[in-house]
Amino acid sequence: MSASTVSRVANGKKYVNSDKRQRILRLIQETGYVPNKAARSMVLKKTSSVGLVIPDTFNIFQRELFSIIERSLEAFGYYTMFFFSKFEDTSENNCLNKLKAENLDGIVVLHEMKNAAFYEYLYKACIPAVTATFRYPGIPAVHVNEEQASTDAVSHLLSLGHRDLVMISGDGFTFGRQRAEGFFQALTAADIDFDVKRVVFVRNYTAEFGVYGMRELLLRRGVGQNFTALFAATDELAIGAIRVLKDAGMRVPEDISVVGFDDVDISDYIIPRLTTVRQPIKEIGEQTALALHRRISEGSVVPEDQVLPHRLIIRESTQAIRFMAKQDAE
Amino acid sequence: MSASTVSRVANGKKYVNSDKRQRILRLIQETGYVPNKAARSMVLKKTSSVGLVIPDTFNIFQRELFSIIERSLEAFGYYTMFFFSKFEDTSENNCLNKLKAENLDGIVVLHEMKNAAFYEYLYKACIPAVTATFRYPGIPAVHVNEEQASTDAVSHLLSLGHRDLVMISGDGFTFGRQRAEGFFQALTAADIDFDVKRVVFVRNYTAEFGVYGMRELLLRRGVGQNFTALFAATDELAIGAIRVLKDAGMRVPEDISVVGFDDVDISDYIIPRLTTVRQPIKEIGEQTALALHRRISEGSVVPEDQVLPHRLIIRESTQAIRFMAKQDAE
DNA sequence: ATGAAAGCGCTAACAT
DNA sequence: ATGTTAGCGCTTTCAT
Numbered sequence: 001m002s003a004s005t006v007s008r009v010a011n012g013k014k015y016v017n018s019d020k021r022q023r024i025l026r027l028i029q030e031t032g033y034v035p036n037k038a039a040r041s042m043v044l045k046k047t048s049s050v051g052l053v054i055p056d057t058f059n060i061f062q063r064e065l066f067s068i069i070e071r072s073l074e075a076f077g078y079y080t081m082f083f084f085s086k087f088e089d090t091s092e093n094n095c096l097n098k099l100k101a102e103n104l105d106g107i108v109v110l111h112e113m114k115n116a117a118f119y120e121y122l123y124k125a126c127i128p129a130v131t132a133t134f135r136y137p138g139i140p141a142v143h144v145n146e147e148q149a150s151t152d153a154v155s156h157l158l159s160l161g162h163r164d165l166v167m168i169s170g171d172g173f174t175f176g177r178q179r180a181e182g183f184f185q186a187l188t189a190a191d192i193d194f195d196v197k198r199v200v201f202v203r204n205y206t207a208e209f210g211v212y213g214m215r216e217l218l219l220r221r222g223v224g225q226n227f228t229a230l231f232a233a234t235d236e237l238a239i240g241a242i243r244v245l246k247d248a249g250m251r252v253p254e255d256i257s258v259v260g261f262d263d264v265d266i267s268d269y270i271i272p273r274l275t276t277v278r279q280p281i282k283e284i285g286e287q288t289a290l291a292l293h294r295r296i297s298e299g300s301v302v303p304e305d306q307v308l309p310h311r312l313i314i315r316e317s318t319q320a321i322r323f324m325a326k327q328d329a330e
Numbered sequence: 331m332s333a334s335t336v337s338r339v340a341n342g343k344k345y346v347n348s349d350k351r352q353r354i355l356r357l358i359q360e361t362g363y364v365p366n367k368a369a370r371s372m373v374l375k376k377t378s379s380v381g382l383v384i385p386d387t388f389n390i391f392q393r394e395l396f397s398i399i400e401r402s403l404e405a406f407g408y409y410t411m412f413f414f415s416k417f418e419d420t421s422e423n424n425c426l427n428k429l430k431a432e433n434l435d436g437i438v439v440l441h442e443m444k445n446a447a448f449y450e451y452l453y454k455a456c457i458p459a460v461t462a463t464f465r466y467p468g469i470p471a472v473h474v475n476e477e478q479a480s481t482d483a484v485s486h487l488l489s490l491g492h493r494d495l496v497m498i499s500g501d502g503f504t505f506g507r508q509r510a511e512g513f514f515q516a517l518t519a520a521d522i523d524f525d526v527k528r529v530v531f532v533r534n535y536t537a538e539f540g541v542y543g544m545r546e547l548l549l550r551r552g553v554g555q556n557f558t559a560l561f562a563a564t565d566e567l568a569i570g571a572i573r574v575l576k577d578a579g580m581r582v583p584e585d586i587s588v589v590g591f592d593d594v595d596i597s598d599y600i601i602p603r604l605t606t607v608r609q610p611i612k613e614i615g616e617q618t619a620l621a622l623h624r625r626i627s628e629g630s631v632v633p634e635d636q637v638l639p640h641r642l643i644i645r646e647s648t649q650a651i652r653f654m655a656k657q658d659a660e
Numbered sequence: 661a662t663g664a665a666a667g668c669g670c671t672a673a674c675a676t
Numbered sequence: 677a678t679g680t681t682a683g684c685g686c687t688t689t690c691a692t
Binding site for chain 3: 331332333334335338344345346347350369371372373374375
Binding site: 338368 | 687
């Protein structure tokens with residue numbers, strides 16, 4: 001029989017005698033035949049593959065997220081190709097070139113490319129894209145309300161009686177600035193003095209940089225500043241910061257309350273269990289995949305912003321301010 | 331000019347007038363032309379892509395590892411495709427089928443497929459493969475000596491005076507059994523009674539399952555058993571176990587010493603800092619990529635086993651046994 | 661040094 | 677219902 005008949009069977013098309021269909025199906029089984037994807041995608045002019053652009057170094061939350069996205073995409077029948085990119089021009093261009101060679105059906109952007117050429121290419125080449133955990137004008141995004149979530153975290157601290165707050169954030173991504181923004185908003189709303197010194201920005205969102213951030217904060221503390229509570233822009237930053245506090249003889253939460261962000265899996269197991277803002281990571285991943293699938297299959301062009309609900313998870317690392325702590329300070 | 335000339339330029343072939351070459355190069359730059367990978371791989375009969383088979387659920391160590399492998403592979407000019415597989419037949423077959431469709435140049439196996447059909451396919455289809463963190467007969471492997479590493483960890487506990495040891499391991503992968511094996515070997519070598527009750531096997535290597543494991547151990551403890559030290563098959567298992575101990579009012583390391591395995595990035599920041607066995611994760615990743623590259627490019631068939639050196643990292647979670655602890659027990 | 665032509669494995673349009 | 681043909685974008689002979 002001819003190639004086209006086999007093709008018809010393989011793709012479940014009509015117009016095939018059912019005897020013949022059975023026979024071909026059996027043969028496919030026996031020989032373990034699998035159609036060549038390259039050839040298929042060449043004639044179909046689509047690859048059933050989507051690209052996932054991710055940061056070269058990622059924290060636990062991001063790692064979790066992109067594996068969820070990968071699996072959700074797979075459920076829709078897409079293959080996922082990962083593209084790592086650093087926060088630097090050469091790396092981004094490199095990444096873009098690889099992307100171009102793939103004829104991807106769509107792209108999920110998890111890493112904020114700073115080079116506008118990237119987004120221009122997506123636009124010109126009419127490649128459906130969705131961003132997750134951040135926004136870019138004209139592209140549908142799935143994310144939480146970072147400012148509001150941060151404000152909620154800080155409000156929790158405020159409601160516990162804390163007035164002297166500090167924050168560790170990062171300068172690498174927009175969310176770092178947004179979370180700091182939320183921090184300041186909550187503070188000003190509570191009539192607390194607006195002092196930029198309350199926030200230290202570190203290069204990365206890992207525990208290692210949490211250590212650096214807290215050391216800096218402790219240094220500042222020495223020269224007149226003081227604090228009873230910390231808001232860390234990620235759980236890992238919090239873990240590093242708590243480490244330093246412990247080493248400096250300060251107890252969490254007795255002396256210092258700490259709240260993190262992300263609700264990474266280990267946050268519920270560390271000592272003390274971390275109070276944090278949970279991002280609905282599963283939903284973010286699934287909605288991102290769904291949004292991209294819809295853009296690809298239905299060609300819906302309307303860029304819609306999906307803001308998913310966050311939730312404050314109160315655990316052990318925060319507690320009401322004690323008078324002792326205040327007295328120690330004076 | 332003709333397509334073939336452009337092709338020659340794009341691939342850096344000879345026999346092109348240098349004026350023309352310059353002109354084409356410039357045009358490529360300007361138009362942002364990138365050759366279509368599908369068409370290329372069809373005629374070349376190779377894809378420059380390698381598959382990375384990874385477990386559907388992975389712990390921090392594995393996540394770190396496969397991102398290192400991906401980057402190392404990229405350095406050799408390969409694209410990486412990720413294939414997730416569960417520990418179950420349908421999922422493995424599914425994974426195998428996807429693999430087949432790709433015409434991969436090579437495959438890195440990080441997930442122990444139990445279905446032999448998988449390895450048979452690799453063999454029959456002559457697809458170069460390398461396994462990492464475990465071994466499969468006939469395939470080059472990159473890994474540490476799991477038994478020896480475990481023995482070293484236990485010896486450390488022994489040298490601290492501990493005699494009553496327990497272990498939490500998993501049954502999902504070979505390394506779980508190997509690490510338990512090393513545990514028993516160290517015990518028998520030290521003339522300590524060989525009691526299978528000393529080890530509890532959980533379904534997964536995460537903190538969550540560390541909690542379950544320790545709860546079980548504590549239950550057993552109630553009925554006459556006792557222990558002053560724990561060896562956890564992964565750092566995350568250790569984190570979960572320490573959590574339970576803390577909740578049960580036991581201090582680490584004052585009452586119970588704990589040693590983990592992997593030296594995951596956060597292990598140096600948690601409270602207490604975790605004593606653990608470090609796997610040379612970077613080297614494992616790099617050597618895996620290198621081994622595969624060599625098999626692909628040089629076609630070397632000799633399956634060689636690469637055993638990389640581990641290292642015991644002593645931190646805060648272990649300390650010499652105290653008499654008090656012994657007395658408490660009696 | 662360059663161009664023309666063939667062919668990689670597949671699917672879709674066209675015949676029958 | 678089935679086979680034949682053309683063509684996807686590239687590289688590689690083979691001519692010139």
